[in-house]
Structures are given as structure tokens and as C-alpha cells.
Amino acid sequence: MDTQNLVFLNLILLLFIPCNCSVSFIPPDNYLLSCGSHSNASLFNRVFMSDSTFLSSDDSTSLTIQKPPQNLPALYHTARVFSGTGRYRFNMKKNGTHLVRFHFSPFKVQSFDLKSAKFSVFVNGILILSNFQPPNDVTLKEFILKVESNFLEILFRPVGNSGFAFVNAVEVFTAPEDFVVDYGARLVGPFGLVEYRNLSTKVLETVHRINVGGLKITPFNDTLWRTWIPDKDYLVFKGAAKPAVSTHTPNYQKGGATPEIAPDSVYMTAQQMNRENTSLASRFNITWNFPVASSSVGVPHLVRLHFCDIVSPALNLLYFDVYINGYIAYKDLDLSMLTIHTLASPVYVDFVTNSDDSGVIQISVGPSDLTSSIRMNAILNGAEIMKMVNDVNANVVHRRNKLWALVGPIVGGIVTLCLVATVFLFATKCRKKKPKQRTVDSVGWTPLRMFGGSSLSRTSEHGSHGYLGLKIPFADIQSATNNFDKSLIIGSGGFGMVYKGVLRDNVKVAVKRGMPGSRQGLPEFQTEITVLSKIRHRHLVSLVGFCEENSEMILVYEYVEKGPLKRHLYGSSQLPPLSWKQRLEICIGAARGLHYLHTGFAQGIIHRDIKSTNILLDENYVAKVADFGLSRSGPCINETHVSTGVKGSFGYLDPEYYRRQQLTDKSDVYSFGVVLFEVLCGRPAVDPQLTREQVNLAEWALEWLNKGMMEHIVDPHLVGQIKQSSLKKFCDTAEKCLAEYSVDRPTMGDVLWNLEYALQLQESGQQRELHAIRSASEDVSVTTTTVITGNPSTNRRTERDYDTGSSDVSTSQVFSQLINNEGR
Template sequence: MLQNFPSMAPPQMLVLPLILLVSLIPSSFSFTPVDNYLLNCGSHANASLFNRIFTGDSTKPGSDYLAAGKSITLANQNSPPNSPTLYQTARVFTSTGSYRFHMKSNGIHLVRFHFSPFSAQGFDLKSAKFSVLVGGNTLVKEFQLRNGTLIKEYILKIESNLLEIEFEPVGDSGFGFVNALEVFTAPVDFILDYGARLVDSSGVEEYRNLSSQVLETVYRINVGGSKITPFNDTLWRTWIPDDDYLVFKEAAKRVASTHTPNYQKGGATPEIAPDNVYMTAQEMNRDTSSLASRFNITWKFQVAPAVGGGGVRHLVRLHFCDIVSSALNLLYFDVYINGYSAYKDLDLSSLTVHVLASPIYVDFVVDSDDSGSIEISVGPSDLSSVMRMNALLNGAEIMKMVNVMDSHVVHKRKILWILVGSIVGGVVLLSVVVGLLAFMCRKRKPKQKTAESVGWTPLRMFGGSSLSRLSEALASPGSHGYLGLKVPFADIQAATNNFDRNLIIGSGGFGMVYKATLKENVKVAVKRGMPGSRQGLPEFQTEIAILSKIRHRHLVSLVGFCEENSEMILVYEYVEKGPLKKHLYGSGLPPLSWKQRLEICIGAARGLHYLHTGFAQGIIHRDIKSTNILLDESYVAKVADFGLSRSGPCLDETHVSTGVKGSFGYLDPEYFRRQQLTDKSDVYSFGVVLFEVLCARPAVDPQLTREQVNLAEWALEWQKKGMLEHIVDPHIVGQIKRESLKKFGETAEKCLADYGVDRPTMGDVLWNLEYVLQIQESGQLREATADLTTTVVTGTPSDSIRTQGYHDNCNSDISTSEVFSQLINNEGR
């Protein structure tokens, strides 16, 4: 599958002429490997390929490289014109034989086998069937090459001073062959043991000890560029164009730079990938779609199919270099692999030392699907502005992990034996402890229990099911650990001046909220649970479990918690301007402008969308309202109060069955009727907030007339009559452009649909609100005739193009052609 020449068709030349000219100039071979063995097998003479000299091996067994074993040399007397000299001879093994190499250094090495079958002296190399072992590990099993020339490349760690490569014929009459061999040291840090991202249905986590795996290169792709030969690569690799792997070519647009990449310490090097990979790319093709369209670029690669119910594990290395932006921090995009979110809100500027066009690479570990394919997609992030939505990819490598399944079996067996041993040992230890306790109880008289103080029992005292989820979470903290979140009670007392009532800034069902200042002048909000009440225990555990593992600009961050002295205290970042509700009505604060209100709604939508899609199952907030949307000193919205939040349904479920909780006036009527919770329940509540922002009045106001008490019902009546301008907050009546108000009202109306299936996702809501702001600021409308809030194109990240670039597993699939036809025409998004 890799490097099949000379039959490979030349790529379509669409890159800038100067780039093509640069690609003809050989790169400076600055890398000199410590070990560097190049063998021309089956020949006494040396041969040259891409300016590299391959030394002829010896026909005499026991010489420098060729070890004992029955083998012969073979020469092709009828080789085609211009055929490389290296492929005109071969070493044929009629029984198990091997090469041996004395290694000067241990560590990661590259091993390449060159196979080019021909017929000579009664041998037809196309009928050869054999296995290849390196260091005792079978890398090539029962291999047979019918046509063409093939280079098989492996990346592995060598930990011995002697490396043996064996060729083992299959069957009594079988034989094996090889035309050329390469064994050389890889650059330092070519394969790192840390930093790779394991991507599967459960989410993303770090993959460790990558160097212990044997990797077989399957694909090496120069995205957006032409073919790169070993002549232009410091590790003598071949990179092929991506044209044949693009699922929908119209979604991508080639871009190129004439400037050498800005290599920086900690980023990629010319050995990771050559200059020409980072100087070309594919970006979103905005020429054939409307300006505000969201879609993905997708590449699909055939790999080893799933075996025995499990996919074959692969390392996917993606190369990035921002050659499309005019300044830093303008490009944000998401990466999906096999339909799973692999990297959200990727900001190349933040991963480099803040230098534009600085190359980086990211390693992902994934399993192939049942069809034996790997799909890679890039698309715009939620953080992308409407005017700057883009995504790019410069290069891709896919490497199969050889024997990774076997190592997992061994690992599982070890775990099983450890588990059995632990259980047996535990039973014995428990028996001893019980015996000692029984003996001690006979000696001692029972003491009467003392009265417990009024308050909550600390977390560590509970072992029951009510705190089982939190206990599990505390037992297996995230990368930073829950212990790092604990704040001493003495520090909180000092920060709140012993809970001075003058510092109270809010209150709720959980307890009072105090403004406080911790050490080093860190401003925080301290939420103290009401002593004597256990009602807040589930909220306390939920807030810690959720907020300790999420970080987002539009979500309030958890600073820490305290469980000392029978207290349940949560410490949050301090959000200067408080709840959105205070800025809409009832507090006498200056009214917000229409633009400010739109930006606040967009920020809150981004935070909610991250909750819904940033995890394998997603998180449903369950209590969206204007008091739970806080504003910082710059009026940036932050969603708060996660005490009622729940994990979303599993991939094979449509909802979560749970008791109804939430706030009156914001509660999803379908959730209330059926007690079936989905993320569309949050969408309904957010729709109420949208009308609350527009009208500057509470969701429920009993003092008003009967038809006006419920904001959602009242506002919908005016929206359906097309007279929404009659109920707009008087402070902003003259600020709203007609089309901006129209699209805003349509978006809120769709959020408040009676049935969740008819409501948009938070991704759709976010997209529409950004479009409302675009209309408000520019006043320019696209020529599209479709209703943005009713014409919603759905799909999963595995679709070749997705209108939203969002993770929405519940939506129905739609064909690639159907999606893109709506993107490139004015009739759809």
C-alpha cells in the first residue's frame, strides 16, 4: 500500500510553479544516522538509488551481514529500460536464512524492505511466499507480492547490540526473497512515549509508551502538494498527493507558501516531515459555498479491517502549519477521526512559540472500523468567527501497530492474575481482621454513641450509593487530580472574613454565595452549603465531578472545594458583573445594547454546545436560565451552576430517564411530560432565555395578565403573528435591524418547539446567532432563500462534509452529495 512505483500515476499539478521548482532542489541532508546499513541484496556490486549507495551483500555465508542459511543470488536479465539497478538483483532464501547487523546505538530505528519480483533461473519471485522476522518478532507474515515494486517500512525500538532479520519460507516448496534492505537510526524524539491522544467512543485520553510498539507505515500523504521523493526528504521517504483520498474534492482548496517553514524548538523538525509538506495544504473551499457555511474536509484511507470484534490499532500522525492566516490566533478548527472528536478548538498559535507558519504535528492512536477504513476530518471550531471559519491539514501519516493485539492479551492476563491474587489475599486479610475484632469486642464493653453535631457529615464518612459516583471519581482523578482542588477551611474562613454577611453576593437552594479573596489576591466566589441540610449532597458531588474535568472560556471554572468541619463548600472563579438577569431587569443597572445581548447569547451557546459535544456522552445542564449565565468584566458570558447536570445518553440510547428537575418557566414541556431528558431540554430553556434577553422581563411573572404570565407562550404568540417588534425591550427598540430581529425570533421559536426532535442542536443555535450578529453589524444578507432555522442539514462527524462541524451522533445520516449540494447552492446552508 505504501510507495508502489513505478506504476504510480503522476499527481495533478495545481501547486504554485515556485513550489514545484523548490521541490526539484534536493533538501539538505543534515541528518546523519549513527547506524546506517544499506544493502543491495543478491549482488557483489554497489547500487545507487536517490543518491544513496547500497552496498552489495556477500554470497559467502558468515560474512559481514549474511548469516548462515540456504540462499542464492538472482539477476534479472530482462529488466525493463530505466529500471533501478537496485531492483535487478535479489537474494532468494530457499530455507530460513538471515542478515545480522551490529548496532552502534539502541533506540528507535527505521527498517525498510524493498521487494520487486521478476523471473530468472527457474524462479518466479511472484510466487514466493514467506515471513520476515526482525529481532524475533514476526513483522511480515506469509507475504506474497504478485506485481509491482513495494517498500515495506517499519519503525521499532532496538535494544540489542545485534539485530537479526530472518526470512522464513512458507511451505516445503516455498522460498523468500528481498532486493534491498535499509536499517538506520531514527532522529531523536522521532517517536515520543507521551503526548499521543487515544481516540475512541469513550472520548480522548493520553496514550503512553508509544515507542514500545512496532509501527508499519501504511500511508504517507503530502496534503495539498505534489509527490515528494526520497531525494527531497532527509529520511529518504516518499510522500504521495492526497487527491485519491479526498472524499469530496470540492470541499477542499489547495494552498501553498513560498516561504520556508519557521521551525521552532518543541515543534516539528525537517526530519519529522520535509519543508514541502509544511509549505502546502488543503483548506476549506469557501469559493463554492456561502460565507457562513460550516463543513468538514474528509479523507478516507483503507487499512487493515477489524479482527475478532476489535479494530486494528493505528498511529495517525497529522502535520499542521498555518500558512493561511495573516496573524496569530485567527485559525481555530476541530479534528475528527472515524467520526470521533479527536482535537477540539485546535489553535496552532497556542501550540507553537507564537510564530506564524511554525510546523507542528499531533499523534493520535485509533482503531480501524469494521469496514477497514480510517477517516480524517477537519472543520471549523465553535470559536471561529463567521468571517474566519476555516480548517487546514498539511500532511498525514498512518502506521499500523504490529502485534498490538497480542500485547493487549498478555496485559489482560497479567491484570487477571493480579486481580485473582488481590482477591485471595484480601479474603485472607479480612478473615484475620474479623477474628481480631471479635476478640477485642469480647474484651471491651460497648460505648454509647455521642450526639453528632448539626451539619453535614464529611465526604470521607460516606460509603453508600448516594456518593458512589463521586467516590469513584475521587478514587480516579483526572490528569490534575482532585486532591489539587482541595482548599483548606481556614483559607476560606480568612478569605470571607469568617463568612461576613456583607460579602454575600447571591443565594440559592444550595446556600449562600460570598465574594472572597484567596492568597495571592485571587478573587473567587465561595458557595457555602446550608449547614444541617443534606439536600445539597448530590449537587455538591455533581459540581465537583463535572467542573473538575472541564475548562472552557464560556463555562465558570471550579477553583476548589472544601469538605472539612462538616462543611460543603465550592470555590469558583469570580465573575465580576454577576448574573445576566441583573442586567436585563429589576436591578437598575445600565441596559445592555442589542449587540452586547447578542454576544452574550453567542457566548452562552458556545459554552452549552461544548457541554453537549465535548465528551463521549455529553453533559446536559438541566437548569439553563438567566441567573445561571454570568458576565465577566468584559461582558463575556459564562454558564454556571452545574448542580443539576447529568451525563447525556449513551450512543445507543436516545434519552436519559430521570426525575424532572429545573426551574419553572424554563422547563422543557416534553421532559416534564415524559421524564425523558435529552440535550434538547437545554435547547428549550435557552430559547426562553433568548426571549428574556429580547424582552427584558422574567420567564414567569404572576403579576401580569393571564396571557402574559408565561414569557415563552406570550412571546411565541407575537412571533407567530410576525409582530415581535411590539414586545422588544424599549431600551433597544431603535438598535435592532429588521432582518436581525427576524432571524433572532425564528431561532428562539425553533428552540421552543413542543417536541425535542423538532428543535435545533445547540450547534445550530450558535450558528444562527452568529449569523444574526453578522446581519446586525453588516446589514448584508446572502442571496439564500432558505430559512436558516428550518433548513437544518444534519450529519455525523464521519460524513465527508458536515454543515456544523459538530458532534451530533443522534442526527440521521445524509449522503455526501446531498450535503454538499446544499452548501454550494444558495438554496441551503
């Protein structure tokens, strides 16, 4: 779309979108003051009254400009000047978040040249403007803060004995409900992603408010009377972006954004990837640089990003990544998952990040690895950046850290010399005494935090099975991988590259190397070591060792010959297809590994990232669960869940965990249910290239299962192999794993027993099946041993149920089913 068409469409939007600021939102507290004026003044159809009623200061003067410029609004023709401390006091009708705005437009009258004013401003005792000197033009300073008393007091304090303060207008009004919420914001930085809490307690100063892809929005078209400016001046490379415009009003949904969060016009325009620019690589990011004041270095900022999918023809087609200051802020963002499955539904996501010495906050969006090259895209509709004013110590700490970096080595040297002298004198005095045997703590690596909060040092009770016995020199890893030869790369992931290697004792290993010099993966690195150093199980990948020399983060695992399960299902046409029996045995092995994780410890361990790429197969096709970087300890005995930020992979994520951020071992059960359907259908958990109904494997498979026509979506390689009874038991198990609520899902122990029984049904004859069922304590749905034949697209259900009882089998019932030795 060319620039002329874009401007034309934007003008249409501005003409036909009504100004509903007085209809949509009426704030309980709404004070608009025209300072220094004895009459009312209007601005953007809002009436500002005289400030005299709210003023509680004797040292003030009212000034009026004699010959105002023709285009200067009447609100800026007057000003209130304070030669001493000046105060405004407002009675509050409702506690909660409020917006406070100050208008400054300096002019010269008599002995006052407002351009020379210098002052500080406080709101309810909080310093929000320090040594402020307003620029020559009209300036608006906006703050968002929480009021928890029945009044609000604004104080102006001149700097210096001969100084003065002034203001042209003041706004104080209530913000909409949930305008700033305490939960859900993501803290972005070198330490990884964590949740930022108590956001509403911060005083926020608006730095930038951007309408991405659109024109300027004035207060006439904003329900909170805000101004949004275009993004073109902030784009790093304009050729990477292409404007998108919708003429349809956004589909606002409960739980998403509202017109008060951002006006319609923001969500009806966007920037998307300009894939028509042939000078760009196939995958690239759109990047914006937003300048921040040098005084803000090291100070936290709230970054609020607005999204509305106006570029996709259907749901679940747009996946992209979001970066802030070069750090990943949101991986594989799917706007369909943040809304109630409605296209073009506005949402916003809050992030908190510290500004650095670069003087800018950088925002980027780019394509996700989940998206094919044909459909890759990324969008952004709006952006707001706000400085956290009342983090008063942030900047001081930042500067002190710099000072300590210079002074620290000097002080450290002096202290070291003193210690050496003391030790020498003490040793000389006690030379004749027989020294006692001591255990020397090893140094260099900070002990990791164990599950449950206790720390574990290398000299702990684990002995050779603890961290000390796991450390591998970097030189040995270099030798094992031929100095990280690219030809030895066998995989890659969010942590880094994985290399095949051979240690000096001829042990084959898989070496996972974090990005050199980066500490972004440190939490996952520590978690892997912590978890794997204390578990050993045939169906869990073993940790051989680790290395963290030279700022490296390297994990060394046992080499699992045949690689990820995914490659054997649909990842490679060169590998022989797995038989149904092999697939059942692989699922059983993985279930055993997970069951051990969940029950082998006092609290248990929740994996959090179960998927077909994290189930590896050895040379005998024995399954081993891998990648414990996201693992967490389970809830304590008196708890039902662990409250934590959402982690996992799209397509496998437990919807209840996603909604409530409450993690249980049943979250792993849900993910495993998706894997079961992957195994049966031979297709990915998410395939954006398919039709809308088929994109999500779990939803698609359950739909066919409910129709009683599961044979239609079975992997074609399995045609003629599966007995109906085994298929039914397998599908029933997968279905229960995918129950919407965790309380309705089986435990991994139940899943394991049911899969064992599905294998028994596949291998046993019809009479042995019937004998096993009759020995159960409760009727179980059983079918004949009819084998599925023909093409899946033409198959129809042919089994005949001997019994229509429930297939929901408890562990004890399944155990009685397995009691027949011939069936094992």
C-alpha cells in the first residue's frame, strides 16, 4: 500500500470514528484547572475552570500574556506563578489509579520571564519533577499514580532563594478500572524473564505514546484525552516496515484491551514486515529506537505494547517474537491465545526494562521459528513508554556501582595485603602446633539453589554424585567436539547449539553450548544441573557433566543415538517409520520417566516442557525424557499448586496453567496428551500451513475422536497395524490427558498403566483380552481385535463393543487387567 492510500485511509478513520470521550468514560474525580485565570478556558472541548478554589498558597501571582500568538489556545494565555512553596489540594471521591497532567507554556510579562523558571513538583509527598526547567514550547507532563487517601496535594517548590515556579493548567482525574494492574507484567533483561509485581504502586511518567503505522491521534479521538504520535521518526530502517490499515472497528473482548487502554485508531493501524523489500533477508526484524533522557539511565521503564491482528485471514496463523533492548521479551507470541479466539481483537502486554547507556529503549518484532517462510510476519499497533519516577534509588545505585567498579579493586588490594600479613603472623605463632584436618571448600562457582530452597555446595553429601564430580574442563570439551566443529552440530534450541562429541574415555556425548559470553540462559543452566545431578533413571537423559569456564555455559549429556522422537514421526523422510508397537513402547518409556519425576521426591519435579523434541530415542528405541531447563519443584504437601510465570512450548501448553499461572504435575500430563496424538497421527502439535480447523493438533484430534472416527486421522504408516481395542484405549487415555481442568486429568501413573494395557491389547488375542477384562473390579469398555485396514480417509468404525461400561480406569483396575502374564 503506497503512502497516499495510507494517508487517505487514515483520514477516513479520523472522520468516521466518533469522539466518544464524554460518553465512554466519565471519571468520578475530574478536576481541570486553568491556572491564573479568573474565567473558564476550553481545550479539545474540555472546560478548564479557575484554579483559585483549590489554591492554598499566599505566595502566588496570576499572570496574563498581553499579546498572545494567534494560534495559541486560551488555556495558555494565563499562568500561576509561585515565588515560594505553592499548593493545590483536591478532595478525592474514589481511591485508585489517577492521571495527573501539568501544562507549561512559558511567556514573559513584566518582571517575570517564565523561561527562566526552575522548580520541583511533588504529588502527595512524592518528588515527580526535580529541578525542572520547561522548554520554550507548550509542554505537557503526564503522570500515572495510585491515590490511597481522600485527598491529593500538589506542591510547587522553586529551586534557589530567588527562583520561582509556574504552571498554566493542571488535570487530575480518575483512570479506568484495571488501567494499571499489579500482575502479568514481564521483567525483561539479562537475567531472563520473570514476573514484575505491584506495578500499580509505581508513579509512571509518560515518555512516549506512539500510534504505530498510523497518523497522529489528538485528544478529540481518545477517551482519556491523550495524544498519540506516528512512529516513522523512530523506525531504525523504514524499508523493513509496511503499514497495515483496517476499516473495521476492533473486536473488543472481555479480558483484553478496551477503548480506554488505547483508542480504536491505534488498533486499526499497524506496521508489519515488508516482505516485498527484496534487499532484506528472508527473516528480519522491524526495530524502533525511542530516546530516553540521560538521567534515566538504569531507571526501570514500563513498556506497554499494543497488538491487534488486522493482517491475518484467520486465527492461529500469526506467530512472532518480541524483543526489548535486544533481549527476548515474548517468544512465539500468538495473539489468538491472548484473546477469546476472535480475530482482530485488541490486546496489550506490559514489560518492565531498565534503560541503559545507549540513551534509547529499543523495541523489535520479528518472525517466529514456528512460522513457515511463506506466512512469516510480525506486527505492532502501538507502544507506550513510561518511566518509573518513584524508583528513587535506581539511578543512585547505578552510579554507585560504577564508582565501586573503580574503587573496589583498590580497597580489595589493601584488604588482601592485611589478610596476608595477619595469616603470616598467625602461622608463625602457631608453627609448633599440629594442624587439624579441614575440609577445603572449592571456589569459583556459586552453589546452585536446590528445589525447596536449600543450597547445595560441591562438598555436600552427594559426594562424587554432586557438582564436584560433574565439572569438566573446557579444554576437554573443546577436544571432544573438535573445537566446536560445525559439522558436529546435531541440534539447536533457545539455549544454544548441540554438538556430538567423544570424551577422552571414548564416551559419546551430546554437548549443549550456551551462547558464548551471554548469561541469558543462566537460570536454565542452573536448573538442569540441579535437577539432573540428583536423578538417575533409564528413561531420563543423564547429565555427564558441565563447564562454566571463560564465561561459558556448557552442559554435557549422554549421547542418545537416534535423536528426537519428532524426527521419527514426521521430521525426516529418510528414517524408517515406527511401528505401532514401537510407538506404544516409546510412550510407555516416556511415561515411566515422567512418573518417576512426579513421584520420586518429596515434592516431585514438574518438567514444564514435554514435547516430541524433548523425548529422545537410543539405539534400541528406548525413550529418554530430556531438557530440564524449565523444570520446577512441585507444590509442598499442604499446597495444591506452584504459582509461577507461564513457560512451555506453544501447542503443548496446559490451558489452565496458561490462564491461572498455577502449575501442577497435571500440566505435564496435558503436554503428554498432545505427544500421544502426535505419535498416533504423525503430525506436529501446531502446523500453521494447515486450515484453521487443523492448525492445532489437540483440538483437531479431539474433534474426530468425539465423532467416533479416529481412524480418519491415524498416520498412514500405521494402516493395517492397530487393533481397534488398542486404538480405543490409547485414544481414551490421550483424551483424558487433554481435559480442560487439571482435576479431571489422570496422574502419570494412571497414564502409564493405561498405555501398558493398550500394548497388552495390541499383543494379546481376543480371548485373553476378554479374560483380563472379566478379572477387573469394574467393567471396562472392550472391543474385538479387528485390525484397521485400508486408507484412513475411507475407513469407518468396525469394532463391536462387548461392554459399554466406562473406560475411565483407575490404577488398581488397570493393574488387575495386567495381572494376566500372557498379556505382558
